[in-house]
Amino acid sequence: xxxxxxxxxxxxxxxxxxxxxxxxxxxxxxxxxxxxxxxxxxxxxxxxxxxxxxxxxxxxxxxxxxxxxxxxxxxxxxxxxxxxxxxxxxxxxxxxxxxxxxxxxxxxxxxxxxxxxxxxxxxxxxxxxxxxxxxxxxxxxxxxxxxxxxxxxxxxxxxxxxxxxxxxxxxxxxxxxxxxxxxxxxxxxxxxxxxxxxxxxxxxxxxxxxxxxxxxxxxxxxxxxxxxxxxxxxxxxxxxxxxxxxxxxxxxxxxxxxxxxxxxxxxxxxxxxxxxxxxxxxxxxxxxxxxxxxxxxxxxxxxxxxxxxxxxxxxxxxxxxxxxx
Numbered sequence: 001x002x003x004x005x006x007x008x009x010x011x012x013x014x015x016x017x018x019x020x021x022x023x024x025x026x027x028x029x030x031x032x033x034x035x036x037x038x039x040x041x042x043x044x045x046x047x048x049x050x051x052x053x054x055x056x057x058x059x060x061x062x063x064x065x066x067x068x069x070x071x072x073x074x075x076x077x078x079x080x081x082x083x084x085x086x087x088x089x090x091x092x093x094x095x096x097x098x099x100x101x102x103x104x105x106x107x108x109x110x111x112x113x114x115x116x117x118x119x120x121x122x123x124x125x126x127x128x129x130x131x132x133x134x135x136x137x138x139x140x141x142x143x144x145x146x147x148x149x150x151x152x153x154x155x156x157x158x159x160x161x162x163x164x165x166x167x168x169x170x171x172x173x174x175x176x177x178x179x180x181x182x183x184x185x186x187x188x189x190x191x192x193x194x195x196x197x198x199x200x201x202x203x204x205x206x207x208x209x210x211x212x213x214x215x216x217x218x219x220x221x222x223x224x225x226x227x228x229x230x231x232x233x234x235x236x237x238x239x240x241x242x243x244x245x246x247x248x249x250x251x252x253x254x255x256x257x258x259x260x261x262x263x264x265x266x267x268x269x270x271x272x273x274x275x276x277x278x279x280x281x282x283x284x285x286x287x288x289x290x291x292x293x294x295x296x297x298x299x300x301x302x303x304x305x306x307x308x309x310x311x312x313x314x315x316x317x318x319x320x321x322x323x324x325x
Contacts, residue, residue: 058175060092066136066196085136085196089175090149093142095302095310097150102297102314106280112237112288114269119234123264127209127232130265131189136169136196139228140258143302144311148172148227148256151300151315155254156181160222163187163246165239166208166229169196185221187214212238219248226255230282231270232262240289247320253292255282255316275312282316292318 067082149172158180164171167188183201188194191205204215212235224243233239243253257278263271279297286292295318302310
């Protein structure tokens with residue numbers, strides 16, 4: 001593939017199914033939060049004006065009832081609970097989706113300058129407890145979801161084998177991806193959430209803060225994505241080294257980031273930085289992981305539309321070097 005670039009669940013594991021249902025105005029956009037940040041951008045006018053056209057036939061929302069069934073042990077007595085959820089498809093929205101290059105200007109030393117306390121978190125307890133209950137909600141607003149969906153549509157080639165790490169019940173991929181991609185795999189903290197993700201070909205629940213190895217063979221994927229989650233990793237360079245291992249030579253990692261997080265679970269130094277500094281930090285992670293080249297950053301925040309505020313959305317992407325193993 002020619003990759004394009006722009007200028008712990010409880011036991012037993014519950015089963016889950018979904019069926020489409022109609023209900024309007026069910027799920028409101030998550031509460032707006034975040035302080036404003038400043039960034040320095042280097043804008044190519046042609047790139048800045050490039051817009052992605054989404055299919056006009058796709059719905060803007062898909063309302064579903066997700067059913068969770070518990071109690072499949074030898075004593076029987078299963079219990080079923082239903083939950084109405086609304087999925088953002090990223091299509092049919094009023095926004096436009098420019099892609100603005102961001103200059104990465106920080107020079108990182110040869111050896112990582114990080115201290116152990118940089119990766120401490122307010123909540124140092126096992127993440128399995130924090131994520132045990134499924135959260136079938138969005139952690140970024142609809143505009144940010146849409147901008148990421150359109151970016152994926154434009155820059156992940158059809159026929160790719162794709163892995164979404166730190167994933168959940170949604171991956172923000174376009175609706176057509178399950179039919180046009182060769183494989184879509186996912187790994188994340190909560191098996192229930194992963195089971196509800198109907199875009200996956202396969203999934204494996206994994207706590208990367210306990211074991212940062214990815215449960216896949218070498219050179220298995222063309223693209224690896226990570227959505228607004230790298231700030232939670234206490235060993236991000238080890239995880240990115242694993243990302244490099246499972247990518248094929250020339251494969252691409254796409255790391256997206258906004259300004260929202262669970263503050264009790266984000267690492268300490270992340271909370272002391274603004275959006276611009278986050279991009280530089282991720283660039284440093286990639287450098288120390290090794291085996292990546294052509295690192296680029298973009299501001300893909302949605303533009304226009306009726307909203308006064310939209311969650312920002314940024315991309316850091318890099319290619320696996322041909323000599324990486």
